[in-house]
Amino acid sequence: xxxxxxxxxxxxxxxxxxxxxxxxxxxxxxxxxxxxxxxxxxxxxxxxxxxxxxxxxxxxxxxxxxxxxxxxxxxxxxxxxxxxxxxxxxxxxxxxxxxxxxxxxxxxxxxxxxxxxxxxxxxxxxxxxxxxxxxxxxxxxxxxxxxxxxxxxxxxxxxxxxxxxxxxxxxxxxxxxxxxxxxxxxxxxxxxxxxxxxxxxxxxxxxxxxxxxxxxxxxxxxxxxxxxxxxxxxxxxxxxxxxxxxxxxxxxxxxxxxxxxxxxxxxxxxxxx
Numbered sequence: 001x002x003x004x005x006x007x008x009x010x011x012x013x014x015x016x017x018x019x020x021x022x023x024x025x026x027x028x029x030x031x032x033x034x035x036x037x038x039x040x041x042x043x044x045x046x047x048x049x050x051x052x053x054x055x056x057x058x059x060x061x062x063x064x065x066x067x068x069x070x071x072x073x074x075x076x077x078x079x080x081x082x083x084x085x086x087x088x089x090x091x092x093x094x095x096x097x098x099x100x101x102x103x104x105x106x107x108x109x110x111x112x113x114x115x116x117x118x119x120x121x122x123x124x125x126x127x128x129x130x131x132x133x134x135x136x137x138x139x140x141x142x143x144x145x146x147x148x149x150x151x152x153x154x155x156x157x158x159x160x161x162x163x164x165x166x167x168x169x170x171x172x173x174x175x176x177x178x179x180x181x182x183x184x185x186x187x188x189x190x191x192x193x194x195x196x197x198x199x200x201x202x203x204x205x206x207x208x209x210x211x212x213x214x215x216x217x218x219x220x221x222x223x224x225x226x227x228x229x230x231x232x233x234x235x236x237x238x239x240x241x242x243x244x245x246x247x248x249x250x251x252x253x254x255x256x257x258x259x260x261x262x263x264x265x266x267x268x269x270x271x272x273x
Contacts (some may be wrong), residue, residue, distance in 0.1 A: 002102045004125050007184065007212035008091060009098045011244065013038070016220055030067060032077070036087040039106070041065060043094050046093060051233055053116075053128075061126045062109060063090065067117040075117075082111045082119065090123050098141075100211070165211045175212035175253045176231075186215045190262035192270070205258040223247070224271040225263055229255040234272040 001016060014021030017033055025031040031038045041055050041063070053066040071078060080086050082105055091100035094195065104124025112118040167187055173180040188210045193201055200206050210218060217223045224232045231251040233242075240250060255263065 002089060004104045006102055006186065006215070007099050007194065008102055008216065009100070009213070010040070011098075012213060012216045013091075015222065015245075016216065030077070036083060036089065038089045039065065039091065040100055041090065041092045042096070043092055061101075063092075063106070063121040063123060065119050065121055067119070068267070069116055071116040073111065073113050073117055078111075078117050082108045083118075084108055088121070166204055167207060168238060173209075174214060175208055176214045176251050177211055179211040184211055186211055186212060188215045188218055190259065191265045192219075194206040195265075195269075200262075203258075205256065206262050208253065217245065217247070218266075219270075220272040221262070221266075221272040224267045225253055225255065226267075227255060228259045228261060229253045232267065232271065236272050 002013075010021045010026050014026070020026075020031060021031075021084065026038075029040050029042075031040070042053075044054070055065050057064070058064055067075075067078060073082065075081070081088060088106040088108075090103045090106040092103055093100045097244050103126075103198055106121040106123045110120040114249050168182065168185070176183060179185065186209070187207045189201070190208060191200055191208050196206065208218065214223070222234045222237055224234075229252045231247075231249065231253075233247060233249065237245070237247070262271060
């Protein structure tokens with residue numbers, strides 16, 4: 001549902017979940033939806049309310065998180081979190097920006113019976129960093145690696161690295177807006193990674209260079225493109241949502257012949273009708 005190391009806002013999370021994430025619990029550091037938890041964490045600094053919970057990464061990479069004022073181990077919410085009874089989605093930022101980086105599903109490793117409660121989380125990005133230290137050239141038979149680990153290795157070490165570098169030599173910014181900062185640009189597969197064969201996964205014509213917001217909209221099928229490059233906006237979105245999503249019916253991208261087969265797949269299988 002969410003991709004590790006991608007940037008999300010509460011608003012784009014709401015689009016993915018198809019729910020209203022404006023105000024209420026979603027304006028706090030801990031929200032729940034469908035019995036799953038979403039933690040929005042400001043690292044080593046004050047959040048929106050100005051309160052500094054001193055959330056931080058430990059030397060071993062674990063995430064130290066503090067519950068809201070007054071929280072304790074006997075709260076039903078905290079019981080579910082500390083006993084890993086449900087999914088816990090972790091989003092972090094380093095200032096009061098509306099943009100958060102997703103670091104994966106969290107798992108409570110240790111908790112402290114304090115008020116507010118203090119919890120140590122392990123998380124998927126930490127596992128990724130360990131895997132990324134593996135030298136692919138030193139692995140004699142990559143088929144011996146578990147499928148999930150193999151995909152992580154290939155996608156993060158080759159796919160998102162080399163493809164993005166190659167894209168940046170051809171494109172200077174998001175293909176739909178003016179965002180130019182490298183770390184905010186994403187090599188977004190047209191035909192999804194999970195549905196592509198090995199050649200398609202590493203095909204430069206199967207990727208677009210997009211900013212986080214447009215990448216999410218494209219990845220989740222809220223937008224697509226015609227063979228002429230004109231944007232196609234899903235009928236699920238209302239016109240009054242366009243400004244906040246940085247969308248316009250006049251947007252277009254340049255499309256080459258080799259990209260057309262991938263865009264056809266995206267329109268037929270990913271675009272929300």
